[in-house]
Amino acid sequence: MKRLTMSLFAARAVFASRAGGSRPSSQVVASAVALLLAGASALLGQAAVAAPAATRQVWPVIEALAIAPDSPGARRFQAHHAEAIGRPAQFGQGGPWSWYAANFSALGTPPWAIKHQDITVDLNATKGTLQTKLLVTFEFNEAADQLQLVTGAVKTATVVGPAGAKIESKLTALSGMSLLAITLPDPATPGVNITLEVNTLADLDCSPEGIGLRPCGLGGTFQWVTFHRYFLQAAMMGHAPFTSDLHVLTPAGKVAGAPGLASGPDTLPDGRLVYHFKQVERTDNAGFAIASYDPYISKLAGGQPLRVYAAGKYVPYADDLAKLVIDVTSWYGERFAKFPWSSLNIMQLENNFGGGYAPLSAVFMFRDVFAAQPGTGYWEETVELTAHEVGHQWWGNYVEPYTSGDVALSESLAEESSCWYTEKTLQSRQQMIGNHLSYLYTVPGNQDIAVGSQNVYGSPHYVPVVYHKGSAVFDMLRELIGDEAMAKGFALYTDGFGRDYAKLNDLRLAMEQAAGVKLDWFWQQWLFKTAPIQAEVSGRLAGQGDKLAVRLRFAQATPKRFTVAVTVDYADGTQLVAPVEVIPQGEAPVVVEVPVKAAPVRVRLDVQRRLLRMWATATPGDFNLSGLVDGADLVEMAVRHGRAVRVFGKSGQPFFYGDTSWNELYDLQPDLRVDMTDVETFAGWVGTESEQF
Amino acid sequence: MKLVRRTTCSAVLAATLLLCSCSQESAEVAAGPAAAAGNKADAVVADGGPSASDPSVQGPGHGAGGYAEISGQWDAASKRLKVSVWVGSIKDLLGMAAHLRYDPKALQLTKLELQSIAEVGDDAPGVWQSRGIAKDAPLGRILLGSARFRSTIAPFLFPQGAQVDREKWVVLEFAVLEHGQTKLWFDPPSQLARSGEGTALSLQWLGATVTVPQAFALGSVGGAP
Numbered sequence: 052m053k054r055l056t057m058s059l060f061a062a063r064a065v066f067a068s069r070a071g072g073s074r075p076s077s078q079v080v081a082s083a084v085a086l087l088l089a090g091a092s093a094l095l096g097q098a099a100v101a102a103p104a105a106t107r108q109v110w111p112v113i114e115a116l117a118i119a120p121d122s123p124g125a126r127r128f129q130a131h132h133a134e135a136i137g138r139p140a141q142f143g144q145g146g147p148w149s150w151y152a153a154n155f156s157a158l159g160t161p162p163w164a165i166k167h168q169d170i171t172v173d174l175n176a177t178k179g180t181l182q183t184k185l186l187v188t189f190e191f192n193e194a195a196d197q198l199q200l201v202t203g204a205v206k207t208a209t210v211v212g213p214a215g216a217k218i219e220s221k222l223t224a225l226s227g228m229s230l231l232a233i234t235l236p237d238p239a240t241p242g243v244n245i246t247l248e249v250n251t252l253a254d255l256d257c258s259p260e261g262i263g264l265r266p267c268g269l270g271g272t273f274q275w276v277t278f279h280r281y282f283l284q285a286a287m288m289g290h291a292p293f294t295s296d297l298h299v300l301t302p303a304g305k306v307a308g309a310p311g312l313a314s315g316p317d318t319l320p321d322g323r324l325v326y327h328f329k330q331v332e333r334t335d336n337a338g339f340a341i342a343s344y345d346p347y348i349s350k351l352a353g354g355q356p357l358r359v360y361a362a363g364k365y366v367p368y369a370d371d372l373a374k375l376v377i378d379v380t381s382w383y384g385e386r387f388a389k390f391p392w393s394s395l396n397i398m399q400l401e402n403n404f405g406g407g408y409a410p411l412s413a414v415f416m417f418r419d420v421f422a423a424q425p426g427t428g429y430w431e432e433t434v435e436l437t438a439h440e441v442g443h444q445w446w447g448n449y450v451e452p453y454t455s456g457d458v459a460l461s462e463s464l465a466e467e468s469s470c471w472y473t474e475k476t477l478q479s480r481q482q483m484i485g486n487h488l489s490y491l492y493t494v495p496g497n498q499d500i501a502v503g504s505q506n507v508y509g510s511p512h513y514v515p516v517v518y519h520k521g522s523a524v525f526d527m528l529r530e531l532i533g534d535e536a537m538a539k540g541f542a543l544y545t546d547g548f549g550r551d552y553a554k555l556n557d558l559r560l561a562m563e564q565a566a567g568v569k570l571d572w573f574w575q576q577w578l579f580k581t582a583p584i585q586a587e588v589s590g591r592l593a594g595q596g597d598k599l600a601v602r603l604r605f606a607q608a609t610p611k612r613f614t615v616a617v618t619v620d621y622a623d624g625t626q627l628v629a630p631v632e633v634i635p636q637g638e639a640p641v642v643v644e645v646p647v648k649a650a651p652v653r654v655r656l657d658v659q660r661r662l663l664r665m666w667a668t669a670t671p672g673d674f675n676l677s678g679l680v681d682g683a684d685l686v687e688m689a690v691r692h693g694r695a696v697r698v699f700g701k702s703g704q705p706f707f708y709g710d711t712s713w714n715e716l717y718d719l720q721p722d723l724r725v726d727m728t729d730v731e732t733f734a735g736w737v738g739t740e741s742e743q744f
Numbered sequence: 745m746k747l748v749r750r751t752t753c754s755a756v757l758a759a760t761l762l763l764c765s766c767s768q769e770s771a772e773v774a775a776g777p778a779a780a781a782g783n784k785a786d787a788v789v790a791d792g793g794p795s796a797s798d799p800s801v802q803g804p805g806h807g808a809g810g811y812a813e814i815s816g817q818w819d820a821a822s823k824r825l826k827v828s829v830w831v832g833s834i835k836d837l838l839g840m841a842a843h844l845r846y847d848p849k850a851l852q853l854t855k856l857e858l859q860s861i862a863e864v865g866d867d868a869p870g871v872w873q874s875r876g877i878a879k880d881a882p883l884g885r886i887l888l889g890s891a892r893f894r895s896t897i898a899p900f901l902f903p904q905g906a907q908v909d910r911e912k913w914v915v916l917e918f919a920v921l922e923h924g925q926t927k928l929w930f931d932p933p934s935q936l937a938r939s940g941e942g943t944a945l946s947l948q949w950l951g952a953t954v955t956v957p958q959a960f961a962l963g964s965v966g967g968a969p
């Protein structure tokens with residue numbers, strides 16, 4: 052920390068003249084005392100204006116930082132790592148793993164497809180193996196005899212034909228998955244279905260990969276397999292939905308939970324139980340969990356059964372989570388579409404699962420959220436995560452992203468839905484502001500990637516870009532067109548694309564229709580281009596008498612269009628909030644005016660952080676945008692002093708910290724901390740007036 | 745009775761930003777209405793005492809609640825009008841600012857010193873630093889501002905205000921250039937004080953009138969100090 056030396060000024064100033072200059076020479080003073088006066092300040096002021104201006108760094112250098120551990124933000128961040136539809140990160144990076152093909156209504160007529168799978172899973176937690184017996188029903192449009200399937204990595208696979216005959220097959224490892232090539236003895240007859248029995252054995256690797264969630268857990272309390280693909284048609288693996296019946300073999304005394312209509316258990320001769328889950332919807336992702344669950348059974352507003360599978364000491368709190376889920380599904384139901392499935396099951400997993408996972412008609416979440424109660428400290432995080440995962444019932448399941456470049460239609464929308472819900476029900480924008488800061492301060496500019504990029508899955512900044520920026524983008528859209536139009540747009544979108552695949556532009560068309568405005572500029576600016584708003588802002592008071600206006604100038608290096616809420620505080624305690632449109636024409640700065648009733652105490656921009664932006668004062672230190680750097684700016688700075696989005700660990704390593712009271716305007720020496728260095732930098736600008744514009 | 749340490753900067757320094765935890769003349773000032781009243785006038789040692797023909801400073805005096813007010817006296821020895829700005833009766837002060845206005849045709853500012861205010865508060869010494877600005881720019885408009893800042897920053901440490909019973913904020917000296925009356929006042933749109941939470945505090949910003957009798961001999965500006 053830099054400190055000013057507090058020594059008596061010994062130097063002599065050449066000090067003369069005052070404005071007007073018509074006074075006798077006796078007013079010319081040259082002394083140490085004089086240096087304490089206006090002249091000294093003026094000299095220093097001038098020097099300060101000249102020197103820093105040449106080298107002034109306006110914007111911070113963003114490094115890719117880990118999030119501060121053990122901070123509330125870390126928990127939130129971890130929770131937001133939740134993945135929607137369970138496609139591992141390596142999907143969508145080109146080659147045979149690309150998503151392509153078609154949507155539900157336009158899958159075209161592939162030579163063959165999987166129609167239904169009857170799946171029996173036997174998890175051996177001691178050995179760490181998963182034995183699966185599948186009856187896979189194929190439908191044929193052509194006389195195919197080569198069937199290429201993929202599944203999660205398995206060690207062995209055997210295929211048995213309808214008559215009990217062994218069918219020739221070959222198993223190949225491929226990017227952490229397994230490719231099973233089946234050769235039918237005779238080409239299939241189009242229109243005639245064939246059911247093959249496939250038996251597999253897998254050694255489970257439960258270390259998290261890609262998305263950060265643990266794909267399985269074999270602990271003593273909770274055992275689970277999530278993100279499990281069973282069998283997909285290799286050529287269309289991203290778009291290979293099928294109906295299914297899942298049977299989970301369960302040790303006596305334990306209960307299994309999974310997506311689908313639950314029934315059972317049946318008892319096997321060896322005393323083990325079998326729980327059944329009927330999935331009448333076509334979907335390609337699933338999972339199951341086993342624990343000493345005591346399911347809390349309730350109903351959604353539409354009458355569909357809701358089961359909350361909590362275990363042990365968490366059971367008494369399941370009703371709170373159930374109430375939350377009922378409220379969230381109703382809330383979304385009023386805005387997006389009625390809850391589309393015939394049931395919803397919520398499963399508790401171990402904490403090391405690391406977040407939430409939402410396959411069709413189910414949600415898996417880590418343990419502690421099942422202990423949260425309204426009014427306790429953990430409730431907000433629980434609501435955020437639950438609302439995100441429940442949001443995936445619409446975003447990612449009811450309407451699926453068509454390509455990997457459309458993943459925002461799953462993650463960004465689930466996150467925005469959650470933020471919208473928490474904003475209205477918890478009266479807090481903390482979640483959204485945290486998302487803004489995460490994107491702004493953890494994604495280096497040169498590593499930024501567009502939300503709608505086909506390669507976004509492969510970005511190391513996938514979460515801050517897709518979850519955090521993406522949700523902020525849709526939040527800005529909601530701010531732009533209003534809650535009502537947003538809901539209407541979502542309803543149109545689900546109407547058109549429910550149980551189907553959609554692209555980002557399909558959502559745009561729905562929103563345009565709902566709002567009655569063109570939004571192509573918004574989509575281009577925010578989904579297909581990188582970077583936040585970065586604007587240097589100057590303010591002045593213009594006019595006189597009762598014709599006063601605050602004049603604001605926005606200079607952006609890469610111009611973005613936005614509407615900013617300008618908040619004007621008056622000395623009498625009243626406040627004006629005026630929305631101001633900034634529409635750049637080329638590179639030139641944009642000047643706008645806000646009529647005011649009196650000289651403001653301060654002018655602030657986007658107080659609620661609704662824009663994905665970084666501001667900087669073009670007249671450095673004129674925080675209140677009065678046009679003059681003065682004591683009032685120092686006082687405003689004191690209010691924001693001490694905030695930081697970069698903190699340091701014990702050994703000095705920097706972390707990102709999502710301080711929701713952060714205001715970058717005051718980070719004059721931009722190092723992501725408003726500290727004494729900034730206060731001292733401010734000193735150099737005192738007395739500076741903003742230039743005329 | 746609460747004892748308040750009053751610190752005084754011995755100099756105004758570089759870049760108009762003051763770090764006032766430095767040289768200090770500690771004076772123990774008893775708080776409370778009576779003590780405050782007793783402390784209201786500056787302790788000025790003037791040769792021969794004030795006379796009827798000397799310039800004078802007259803302010804209205806504050807009522808109940810927070811205030812910033814001006815007091816002053818003519819100092820015959822230095823031939824200067826010695827003026828102080830006092831602030832007091834503020835429960836939770838994070839910072840304050842104003843433009844102190846004067847007529848440069850009538851008065852010439854010859855000394856401007858900012859004192860530290862609201863620095864100590866309830867925390868241990870060193871936890872807070874007072875920073876301020878004092879700048880006469882343009883002439884006749886003195887930009888004043890003071891605020892307290894934590895010495896260290898951490899995620900869960902937020903700004904806090906301090907109680908200010910009565911402290912001297914600014915010390916000024918003027919040479920007088922004209923006979924008659926002239927005003928010292930705080931420009932209304934510039935008056936600002938904020939609490940630790942950042943809310944605006946309503947203070948009485950009380951100016952003063954300087955009277956320079958016709959009998960007073962002008963023209964002594966160049967002789968000081």
Ligand SMILES: [Zn+2]
Nearest residue numbers: 133134135465
């Ligand atoms: Zn998600």
